[in-house]
Amino acid sequence: CFIKLKDFQKAIATLHCAIRLKRESxxxxxxxxxxxxxxxxxxxxxxxxxxxxxxxxDKECEKAISIILETYYNKNKTS
Known part of the structure; x- marks a missing residue:
């Protein structure tokens, strides 16, 4: 898996192909x-x-969204 190899660009391309076949969360x-x-x-x-x-x-997804929003909030708070 490209994600485990940290080859995120190839993983992104592969995931876009997969989404064209089926929209999976x-x-x-x-x-x-x-x-x-x-x-x-x-x-x-x-x-x-x-x-x-x-x-x-999907609790992991909810957690990821919270982390990104918290990062935005903290970044804007210190700016």
């Missing part, structure tokens, strides 16, 4: 994770939100 979650690891927090938040919309019971 886990694919969107993994896209969010890849973008978060690449410090693309806007994209990460969008993908985590999509994943959560597809699966409201």
């Amino acid at each position: 886990s694919y969107f979650f993994n896209l969010g994770y890849c973008h978060a690891m690449l410090n693309n927090n806007n994209k990460a938040l969008n993908y985590f939100n999509t994943a959560w919309a597809l699966n409201h019971g």
